[in-house]
Structure formats: C-alpha cells, structure tokens
Amino acid sequence: MLAKEIAEILHAVPLTKWDESVWEREYSHVFATDLMSDALALIQDNEESTVLLTGLCNTQTLRTAEMLDVRFIVFVRGKFLLDDAIEMAKNMGLVCLATDYTMYDACGRLYEKGLTGIYGKHSA
Amino acid sequence: MESILHKEYTVVQDDYVNAGKVSSDIKSTLAEIGISPKVIRKIAVASYESEINLIIHAWGGKVFMDVNDDGSVALVFKDPGPGIPDLEKALTPGWSTASEKARGMGFGAGMGLPNIQRVSDEFNIESSPAGTTLSLLFRSPV
Numbered sequence: 398m399l400a401k402e403i404a405e406i407l408h409a410v411p412l413t414k415w416d417e418s419v420w421e422r423e424y425s426h427v428f429a430t431d432l433m434s435d436a437l438a439l440i441q442d443n444e445e446s447t448v449l450l451t452g453l454c455n456t457q458t459l460r461t462a463e464m465l466d467v468r469f470i471v472f473v474r475g476k477f478l479l480d481d482a483i484e485m486a487k488n489m490g491l492v493c494l495a496t497d498y499t500m501y502d503a504c505g506r507l508y509e510k511g512l513t514g515i516y517g518k519h520s521a
Numbered sequence: 522m523e524s525i526l527h528k529e530y531t532v533v534q535d536d537y538v539n540a541g542k543v544s545s546d547i548k549s550t551l552a553e554i555g556i557s558p559k560v561i562r563k564i565a566v567a568s569y570e571s572e573i574n575l576i577i578h579a580w581g582g583k584v585f586m587d588v589n590d591d592g593s594v595a596l597v598f599k600d601p602g603p604g605i606p607d608l609e610k611a612l613t614p615g616w617s618t619a620s621e622k623a624r625g626m627g628f629g630a631g632m633g634l635p636n637i638q639r640v641s642d643e644f645n646i647e648s649s650p651a652g653t654t655l656s657l658l659f660r661s662p663v
Binding site: 431433434435453455457458460466 | 537540541544545548558562565566568569570573626627628629630631632633635636639
C-alpha cells in the first residue's frame with residue numbers, strides 16, 4: 398500500500414515536510430506499540446516496508462525507528478511531536494504522520510485494507 | 522584479533538534528552554566503514570538498549586566500541602553501580618524494574634537484556650554492587 402493511501406485511510410496529517418516521492422513508497426506491514434523495547438525486540442525483518450503506529454510522542458520513538466531502519470511513523474490518538482522532535486525527525490529522514498484515531502481504530506482500518514502485522518496474515 | 526578503530530563515549534544517568542546519541546554515532550560510524558547493514562542493525566539495537574540501561578538503571582557509565590581486523594565489532598558497557606541484584610531474572614523476558622519515568626519514555630517492557638542477548642554473537646555480563654560490565658561481540662562477514 399502506498400504511503401499516501403495510508404495517510405488517507407487514517408485521515409492523517411504530516412508532521413514533517415518531505416519530498417513528494419515519499420508518498421509513492423510501498424508499505425505492507427504494521428507494528429503497533431507504545432513500548433519501544435517491544436519494537437526493538439520484535440521488528441526483525443521488513444523494516445523498510447513496516448509502519449510503526451504509536452501513541453508515544455517523544456524522541457525515543459524517533460531513536461527507536463532510527464536504530465531499526467524503520468522510516469514511517471504514525472502517531473495515534475491525536476498526538477503531535479514538539480518542535481525539537483520534528484527537527485530531529487527531519488534530520489533522520491523519517492516520515493511522521495498524526496491521526497486522531499485511537500490505536501485500535503487505526504490498526505483496524507489498516508488491517509481491513511490489507512496491511513498485515515509483522516508476521517504476515519493471520520492463518521485463522 | 523586486533524582493534525583497528527576504537528571509540529569511547531560517556532553516558533549520563535537520567536539524561537533522557539541525549540538518550541540514543543551514542544548508538545546513533547556508533548551506527549553511522551559503522552556504516553561509514555562499510556559494515557553490512559544487517560549486522561549494523563543488530564549492533565544498533567543492542568547498543569541502544571544497553572545505552573538506555575545505563576541511563577535508566579545505572580548511575581551512567583562508559584561505552585567502548587572496537588572494530589577488529591577480522592571485521593567483528595566489540596561493544597563494552599561499563600557502569601559504576603548499583604549492580605543487578607538478580608541476573609537470572611533480568612535476563613527473563615518481561616521482567617523489569619524500570620521506574621515510572623523510564624516507562625513513560627517507552628522502556629521497561631522487560632525485553633532489554635533478553636533482546637541484547639538475542640542479537641549478539643557473544644554476550645557476557647558481570648554484575649556486583651560495584652558495577653556492571655556488559656561485553657558484546659558481533660561477527661561480520663568480511
């Protein structure tokens with residue numbers, strides 16, 4: 398799914414400015430957490446096609462994404478980054494969006510449209 | 522095995538503002554000298570978790586990085602205390618003694634040390650009330 402489609406599904410607004418080509422990047426997996434240690438432990442593959450969904454709005458979320466080579470973060474529950482964090486995200490080349498949806502609703506909307514968790518589709 | 526590149530860093534207790542800067546520098550240094558991205562990613566994850574441990578659990582500490590002539594990378598995290606009372610529990614996924622402040626920063630999931638151990642090729646930890654030394658080695662295809 399294209400980044401711009403994810404933004405539309407979540408009615409998300411960009412927190413950082415970036416080149417228009419970023420909207421054409423493809424993403425296929427989602428990892429949703431407020432615990433960065435869980436992200437560090439569990440995102441082991443497909444990092445460049447993984448979207449990190451989180452309600453944790455601080456620089457440690459950005460650092461975690463940097464370490465994992467995850468490039469796309471959506472902040473849920475209407476949260477925004479402070480100015481210094483936005484500057485850091487820009488320097489790291491991170492795509493950051495914000496949506497008013499809760500974590501549950503944001504996950505549900507993306508799952509419904511075909512994005513999977515980090516382990517792929519449920520077999521059930 | 523000899524070190525061909527050595528770097529040292531200081532990490533300050535409770536310095537959440539700068540948390541991750543050391544690991545960010547280690548990551549970019551290794552990228553500059555051509556270590557493979559997959560290995561760098563493992564090193565970055567282990568380094569970041571260990572750096573956070575110095576900030577949230579220890580009284581700060583030192584980080585030493587060596588790139589060896591066989592392509593391996595050694596990281597040592599050394600702190601002056603207070604030590605880990607029960608190492609076995611600390612290595613159990615889900616077990617955590619992190620403060621509310623640390624949890625508010627997204628840590629304290631009880632995944633730190635087990636995750637560091639998982640991504641490292643060699644993992645050694647020694648702890649007493651006088652301090653903890655965590656030594657890690659990552660092999661890299663030359």
